[in-house]
Structures are given as C-alpha cells and as structure tokens.
Amino acid sequence: MSRAAFDFRLYAITAESCHPGRDLIEVMEAAIRGGADIVQLRDKETPPERLLGQARALRELTRRYGVPFIVNDYPELALEAEADGVHLGQEDMPIAEARRLLGEDKIIGISTHSIEQAREAVRAGADYIGVGPVYPTPTKPGRPAAGLEYVRQAAAEIAIPWVAIGGITLDNADEVLDAGARRLCAVSAIVGSPDPEAVSRELKARITAREAGHAADAAPPAEGPIRLRLNGRDTETTARTLGELIERHGLKDRRIVAEVDGEIVARSEWSRTLLKAGAAVELVHFRGGG
Numbered sequence: 001m002s003r004a005a006f007d008f009r010l011y012a013i014t015a016e017s018c019h020p021g022r023d024l025i026e027v028m029e030a031a032i033r034g035g036a037d038i039v040q041l042r043d044k045e046t047p048p049e050r051l052l053g054q055a056r057a058l059r060e061l062t063r064r065y066g067v068p069f070i071v072n073d074y075p076e077l078a079l080e081a082e083a084d085g086v087h088l089g090q091e092d093m094p095i096a097e098a099r100r101l102l103g104e105d106k107i108i109g110i111s112t113h114s115i116e117q118a119r120e121a122v123r124a125g126a127d128y129i130g131v132g133p134v135y136p137t138p139t140k141p142g143r144p145a146a147g148l149e150y151v152r153q154a155a156a157e158i159a160i161p162w163v164a165i166g167g168i169t170l171d172n173a174d175e176v177l178d179a180g181a182r183r184l185c186a187v188s189a190i191v192g193s194p195d196p197e198a199v200s201r202e203l204k205a206r207i208t209a210r211e212a213g214h215a216a217d218a219a220p221p222a223e224g225p226i227r228l229r230l231n232g233r234d235t236e237t238t239a240r241t242l243g244e245l246i247e248r249h250g251l252k253d254r255r256i257v258a259e260v261d262g263e264i265v266a267r268s269e270w271s272r273t274l275l276k277a278g279a280a281v282e283l284v285h286f287r288g289g290g
C-alpha cells in the first residue's frame, strides 16, 4: 500500500471483547467483505509481544483483500508484522519519532479531540486524523465526547484524510455525515454485531450515497470542452471532474496518484474536484505490486 495513494471510507477496528466465542479473523473478514477498506488491530489488554501472531494473521487477511492494515499504539509491532502503518494517540509516541522509526513509506494516523490538535497533527505530518469521540462510548471510557461541532470544524478546515470515530452506529451515522464527515470508523457497531458484514455494507452505502450527492451538487452545468494540461500535454476534455477524467482514461480502478496544480488529490475527493481550464493534471500510474 503506497502512502501517497492512501485513502479509505470505512475504518474497522478490532475489539475481541465485543465478539466472545467468535474468531477475530472471521469477524474482520466479514467487515472487509461488507466494505471496510482499512483495518486496525487495537488490543488494550494484551502486551504487544503477545500480539504478533494476531498482527500477522490480520496482515495476511488484509493483504489478500488489498486493504491497508494499521496497528494501534505500537510502531515496533507494526514494523515486525509488516503493517502499513500505526495509529497514535495524543499520549502515544510523537509523530516525528514514529516517522523516524517507521521510515517514509508507512502510514501514520493520530487521534485528535479538538481543531487545535487537528491543525497540529497536519503540521506534524500525519497521514490521517481520527476526529472524536463524536459521541461518548464505552469503547473509550473516560474520554469525553468532542461532539458534532468538532466534526463540522474538521469538515470546514482539514484537507488531509480524517475519520469520524466514537459511538458511531447505523442510528446516528447520517447525522455524522450531515456534519461533514466523509469517512466513518465504527468499532463496537461493526465487530459487536451478529452480522458485521451487513453493518459494514450499510455504513459504506450511507457514505457512498453522500459522495454521489456531493458530486451531483458540485457538477457545473454542461458546457463545451475545456483545455488543460494532462501529464504535460495539452488536452481537450469534456470531463467536468477529476473523477470523470480518470474514468475516461480507464484508470479508475488502477493504483494511481492524481495531482491538480501541484497538489495531490485524495481518491475520495476525485468525484468532487472540478476541473478548471488551464489546470495542470498529473496522473501517475504505479506498476507492479507492493
């Protein structure tokens, strides 16, 4: 998983205490089948030296499905298990130290509970941010809710991928999306459900339904073609969004990084990134595995 091309919409996190008697890998596989497109190993009970077996099994599972795998709290374990990255909290290892340890290719996410912490995380070079807890949740006892207002602030300001987390269920997912979230993370609602696949599928459907709505809202009225520079060449196109341009070039399902006017555009933003005449678009296609 390339760090530059990294994005996601539905984040599933392990919590074995939520599914006694059911196998961790089977539960997480169900979540992935339902549409979870990033998985985190989070276990606050077991010492990290005893988590390597689970971490390796989750690595194998996520690799099979082409889904990024993140380890909570333990950068060394992330390295040992060949995870794609680590998730850090405000009280965990600083981002700069984790970056030194993990190198340039690994994903580093960080929890934030206020817009000031989110700004600091962006400055420090986080690849994504956890925004929450949106609601109080027994999965994170003692951590007060940051509320929907913080989701609104993040939506207005934060340009790197950020995910709403904390107490999110099928009953309140819509109001979190209404507040501007484009990515959701649910722990107990997914892995504590008798049917993690169905819950994931429904959460993912809610997220993608919003994306389609945003793209439709953002699309300008149809006009004639515009000229732009595509990979250094003058190109005429009737595509209105970066997503349409990528689709027309047959690259939608390929591993590419898209840049407009020197800025990388996250995959989740392609469908609502409007193309302007004269824009410089670079579509970089990765060949080979990794």
Ligand SMILES: Cc1ncc(COP(=O)(O)OP(=O)(O)O)c(N)n1
Binding pocket: 011, 013, 040, 042, 044, 072, 073, 087, 088, 089, 090, 091, 092, 109, 110, 111, 112, 129, 130, 131, 140, 163, 165, 185
């Ligand atoms: C995606 C995501 N967001 C937030 C957290 C919480 O991390 P942290 O604040 O370090 O708390 P613990 O999970 O370690 O209890 C997370 N793990 N993942």
Ligand SMILES: Cc1ncsc1CCOP(=O)(O)O
Binding pocket: 111, 132, 133, 134, 137, 138, 139, 140, 143, 165, 166, 167, 168, 185, 186, 187, 188, 189
């Ligand atoms: C780890 C963490 N960090 C902020 S909220 C949270 C727990 C979210 O779990 P749930 O989805 O069960 O409320």
Ligand SMILES: [Mg+2]
Binding pocket: 072, 073, 087, 088, 089, 092
């Ligand atoms: Mg932590």
